[in-house]
Amino acid sequence: MQTGSRKERDFIRENFGEIWPVHVSAFTRLLTQFRARFDGDLDLLLVLAVIGERTRPENWNPQLVSLEDLATRAEDRxxxxxxxxxxIADYSGIPRETVRRKVLVLQRKGWVHRSDGGKLSISADAAPDLAVATGDTIAYLQKIFCAFENARDTGNGAAAIE
Incomplete structure (x- = not known):
């Protein structure tokens, strides 16, 4: 997976003073909102996020999937x-027993499905139940996007990402 070009990293470094404050403010707000949406349990959020990220197919094509498609698609494990x-424990660094307890909570909420073999996947019920949290994420990404656009428009390294 490519993590970005040198040109993009240089742009961020050159415009760090403009981008970083927006990120810290927006990210702090996002974490605060997530904490409220996950009953004060950020580890619960992290376990769900790891399941979602680590179960995504290698052939994932984001150009073919809109938010609405993801949120309303029929359950297809x-x-x-x-x-x-x-x-999950190995990837996240959360102790195995804690992950087990968090998974039980996620199953009770209907957000995670556990197969007979113990394999976990995201349930179709997660998207509508977490629609507000998804909106919080979109607001965060919008602020970050605007920070990059503003940095590009001010001319400080503007050509670096074009």
Whole structure:
């Protein structure tokens, strides 16, 4: 996976003073909103995020999927790779027993499905239940996008990402 070009990193470095304050403010607000939406439990959010990120198919094509498609699609676990509790613990650094307890909460909420073999995947019920949190994420991304646009428009390294 490519993490960005040198040109993009240089642009961020050159415009860090303009981008960073927007990020810190917006990210702090996003975490505060997530904390409220996840009953004060950011580890619950992290476990759900790891399941979502680590079960995404390798052939994921974001150009073909809109937010509405993701939020309203019929449940199709075949389009996800399954993950187990130990893999979540290994990836996140959260102790296995804590992950197990968080998964039980996510299952009770209907956001995670556990197969007979213990493999976990995101449930179709998660998207509508988390629509407000998704809106919070979109607001965060919009602020970051605007910070980059403003930095580009001010001319300080403007050509770096064009």
């Amino acid at each position: 075949r389009s996800q790779y399954a993950i187990n509790i130990q893999s």
